[in-house]
Amino acid sequence: MSNDKLQQAVLSNDRLEVTDSPRLRLDKNQSFGRTLRKNLFDGWKNIFLTIVTAVFSILVISQVVNFVLSNSWDVVYIHLRLLMIGQYPLEELWRIWFALYYASFMIGATWGLWKGAAKAVGLTFGTVYLIFAVIPWTTLNTSLNLAACITLIAAGFVIGHKIEKIKVAVLILWALYIPLTLGLIMGFGGLIDPVLSRYWGGWLLTVILASVSIVGCFPLGILLALGRRSSLPVVKYFCIGYIELIRGMPLIMVLFIGQLLIPLFLGGSTGMDNVTRAMIAYTFFAAAYLAEDVRGGLQSIPTGQFEAAQALGLNKIKTTFFIILPQALKAVIPAMVGLFITILKDTSLVAIIGLADFLGTARRISNNPEFLGRYLELYIFVAAFYFVFCYLMAYVSRYLERSLSTDNR
Amino acid sequence: MKSQKKKATPLWRNKKVVPIILQLAFVAVMGTLLWILVQNTIIGLERIGIGFGFDFLSSRAGFNINEALIDYTTSDPYGRAILVGIVSTLRVSFFGIILATIIGVLVGIAKMSDNWLLSKVASIYIDIFRNTPLLLQIFILNFAVFLPLPRIQEAVGIGPFYLSNRGAVIPWATLHETSWIWLIVTAGYMIASVLVFKWLLNKEMEEGVNTHPFISSIGVFVLLNGISFLIFRQGPVNVSIPQHTGAAVSGGLSLTTPFLSVLLALTIFTSTYIAEIVRGGVQAVPTGQTEATKALGFKSATAMRLVIFPQAIRIIIPQMTSQYLNLIKNSSLAMAVGFQEIVGVGNTVMNQSGRTLEVIVIMISVYLMFSLTTSVFMNYFNRKFQLVER
Numbered sequence: 034m035s036n037d038k039l040q041q042a043v044l045s046n047d048r049l050e051v052t053d054s055p056r057l058r059l060d061k062n063q064s065f066g067r068t069l070r071k072n073l074f075d076g077w078k079n080i081f082l083t084i085v086t087a088v089f090s091i092l093v094i095s096q097v098v099n100f101v102l103s104n105s106w107d108v109v110y111i112h113l114r115l116l117m118i119g120q121y122p123l124e125e126l127w128r129i130w131f132a133l134y135y136a137s138f139m140i141g142a143t144w145g146l147w148k149g150a151a152k153a154v155g156l157t158f159g160t161v162y163l164i165f166a167v168i169p170w171t172t173l174n175t176s177l178n179l180a181a182c183i184t185l186i187a188a189g190f191v192i193g194h195k196i197e198k199i200k201v202a203v204l205i206l207w208a209l210y211i212p213l214t215l216g217l218i219m220g221f222g223g224l225i226d227p228v229l230s231r232y233w234g235g236w237l238l239t240v241i242l243a244s245v246s247i248v249g250c251f252p253l254g255i256l257l258a259l260g261r262r263s264s265l266p267v268v269k270y271f272c273i274g275y276i277e278l279i280r281g282m283p284l285i286m287v288l289f290i291g292q293l294l295i296p297l298f299l300g301g302s303t304g305m306d307n308v309t310r311a312m313i314a315y316t317f318f319a320a321a322y323l324a325e326d327v328r329g330g331l332q333s334i335p336t337g338q339f340e341a342a343q344a345l346g347l348n349k350i351k352t353t354f355f356i357i358l359p360q361a362l363k364a365v366i367p368a369m370v371g372l373f374i375t376i377l378k379d380t381s382l383v384a385i386i387g388l389a390d391f392l393g394t395a396r397r398i399s400n401n402p403e404f405l406g407r408y409l410e411l412y413i414f415v416a417a418f419y420f421v422f423c424y425l426m427a428y429v430s431r432y433l434e435r436s437l438s439t440d441n442r
Numbered sequence: 443m444k445s446q447k448k449k450a451t452p453l454w455r456n457k458k459v460v461p462i463i464l465q466l467a468f469v470a471v472m473g474t475l476l477w478i479l480v481q482n483t484i485i486g487l488e489r490i491g492i493g494f495g496f497d498f499l500s501s502r503a504g505f506n507i508n509e510a511l512i513d514y515t516t517s518d519p520y521g522r523a524i525l526v527g528i529v530s531t532l533r534v535s536f537f538g539i540i541l542a543t544i545i546g547v548l549v550g551i552a553k554m555s556d557n558w559l560l561s562k563v564a565s566i567y568i569d570i571f572r573n574t575p576l577l578l579q580i581f582i583l584n585f586a587v588f589l590p591l592p593r594i595q596e597a598v599g600i601g602p603f604y605l606s607n608r609g610a611v612i613p614w615a616t617l618h619e620t621s622w623i624w625l626i627v628t629a630g631y632m633i634a635s636v637l638v639f640k641w642l643l644n645k646e647m648e649e650g651v652n653t654h655p656f657i658s659s660i661g662v663f664v665l666l667n668g669i670s671f672l673i674f675r676q677g678p679v680n681v682s683i684p685q686h687t688g689a690a691v692s693g694g695l696s697l698t699t700p701f702l703s704v705l706l707a708l709t710i711f712t713s714t715y716i717a718e719i720v721r722g723g724v725q726a727v728p729t730g731q732t733e734a735t736k737a738l739g740f741k742s743a744t745a746m747r748l749v750i751f752p753q754a755i756r757i758i759i760p761q762m763t764s765q766y767l768n769l770i771k772n773s774s775l776a777m778a779v780g781f782q783e784i785v786g787v788g789n790t791v792m793n794q795s796g797r798t799l800e801v802i803v804i805m806i807s808v809y810l811m812f813s814l815t816t817s818v819f820m821n822y823f824n825r826k827f828q829l830v831e832r
Contacts, residue, residue: 423573
């Protein structure tokens with residue numbers, strides 16, 4: 034095996050979140066019984082393994098089913114609103130619904146236009162909306178809004194499927210999505226009343242934190258990656274120092290630094306709330322990791338590309354931004370999605386510094402004496418929610434990896 | 443024409459000057475930023491009325507640490523408390539790394555299995571624990587699994603293990619006076635059995651007769667140990683088995699609930715990553731290698747040991763290093779359930795003494811030390827397994 038291939042294997046494996054799930058080795062000419070025999074009961078070792086695993090899985094599954102059916106889930110559904118949006122004022126709820134409508138339509142349109150992984154995203158969102166719409170504990174208003182979201186996904190799909198020309202428009206709308214909705218949810222300065230960050234909470238806060246740090250870490254991470262490969266020693270060693278320092282620290286310490294030292298660094302009277310400080314900490318933290326991913330991409334660009342750009346008379350800046358960076362970023366899209374999954378999971382750490390994100394809200398509810406000892410139901414619900422979205426992202430990442438791989442030319 | 447030739451390259455095109463100017467500009471911008479930060483910090487510290495310095499480390503800590511592995515009382519200084527935290531981090535990381543490696547390798551192998559059911563179960567295990575936050579797993583284990591267990595008076599006994607809401611008590615080895623002699627003697631036996639192995643292997647290679655070098659060397663080792671057991675009439679260590687005596691469990695080693703939940707969660711979470719690394723490493727070895735071993739008539743276990751594994755390990759080790767480092771860093775989440783490791787202790791010290799900056803500097807250096815040590819250690823392994831290029 035050549036060293037290049039090895040390097041590539043290492044790179045592609047570095048942050049692969051989920052890999053192909055095993056499938057039955059199917060052979061169309063064989064009967065179902067034979068397929069089963071070949072996969073499960075082939076030799077005494079295999080039979081033994083199958084029986085042990087089957088007994089184990091049946092035990093676990095029966096425990097899980099027993100748990101789900103025998104417990105009353107009132108602790109979850111009573112606090113459903115708190116878990117989802119925290120204490121976001123009811124009269125301002127339309128802003129969140131708008132963000133959801135917007136997202137639903139865009140997902141639908143993307144699904145219609147490009148098919149592929151967007152199908153999984155659309156189906157997952159649709160299913161989650163549907164589940165929340167039909168469970169009896171949501172209000173009629175919520176159910177109607179969720180139904181509208183589902184309709185918008187479908188409408189987006191049909192429009193995207195029929196009209197191919199809107200591709201550019203959809204991309205622009207996607208690019209505007211986070212600034213627009215975030216501005217709406219926070220409230221623009223002057224245009225609409227701001228909703229203070231202390232009212233954000235639950236899944237809403239988790240998503241806001243994750244998306245702000247994902248968007249924020251992008252420019253910083255790319256600059257750091259370019260800086261690390263720079264020919265200027267001062268810039269290079271500064272970037273290496275920053276990246277290695279941040280990567281050597283646990284996230285919780287970066288959060289502490291954000292909470293305790295940012296006011297000190299900035300002179301103490303900035304009036305920055307703790308959500309903003311957490312966002313800054315996450316952004317600076319994620320940038321170091323993103324820089325390493327992008328560096329992997331930059332390293333994978335063959336020297337021929339640099340030489341070709343030089344031969345065409347492009348200067349260094351043009352070469353970097355028009356030739357190298359687009360290819361490098363494309364190569365590391367799967368790794369970046371992996372990083373985004375990590376960020377989404379890691380936002381749960383703000384529960385330690387006392388913010389009421391998804392996990393923090395669950396923690397607070399479980400401290401309520403009325404629901405003492407009802408930890409498992411709450412945490413299982415939280416875990417299921419995280420799982421659905423992380424797994425979805427992992428699926429998308431795997432899909433992108435397969436469709437972007439240019440090995441099989 | 444002549445005048446044009448004389449004209450020197452303009453300054454902004456000069457290959458020697460431009461980099462220097464750029465770097466100077468970079469230093470100027472960063473320097474200004476840093477200077478502002480430092481100035482602000484100095485002003486801020488002056489306003490609170492504390493200077494920067496590490497003398498506070500010798501003043502009395504006055505808080506309790508539940509699980510101190512080294513002697514610690516509330517009257518010990520802050521420095522000692524931080525040391526206790528470092529030892530706790532090392533303890534949970536050390537056992538976590540060992541357990542996560544074992545489970546991870548097993549799950550990775552299970553996922554590669556030809557048995558569909560087994561590989562499916564392994565893949566579900568990986569998906570579930572990989573796609574939920576680690577902190578949530580720690581919370582679930584601590585609050586939903588261990589805390590609802592019965593009180594210590596009604597501790598559940600599973601064989602020699604006792605489980606209660608205060609944690610678990612497991613059998614543990616205690617040293618006695620001949621332990622040291624045993625250690626030296628056993629080391630000697632180990633060398634002897636390795637020599638036997640090498641000798642028999644050489645013989646096998648020269649004469650072509652199977653001399654069973656591996657089994658024989660193990661036999662020698664067991665036999666020698668048996669003889670010394672007969673001489674000493676005592677094992678190398680005493681095994682202390684926990685006894686349930688009404689209100690408490692005596693003997694054995696007791697592990698508290700926070701420690702157990704953190705250890706288990708770290709183990710499970712990291713094992714999913716290790717499983718994928720192992721699987722990826724083995725599958726990255728080209729199929730031609732497996733086919734070649736088949737053509738040469740290797741048994742599948744031998745092929746794995748001599749051909750596939752040595753190639754896979756080169757891919758596995760660098761990734762394993764970063765997972766071990768992640769585990770050490772993730773152990774800082776233990777503070778959320780009250781297991782006092784370095785960040786937890788540091789946080790308490792910060793709150794009590796107000797020395798935020800100093801404590802953070804200490805914590806950063808401790809973690810840098812951890813990652814440097816692990817990297818050095820793993821780089822050594824990496825070099826050892828590196829393919830010798832021709």
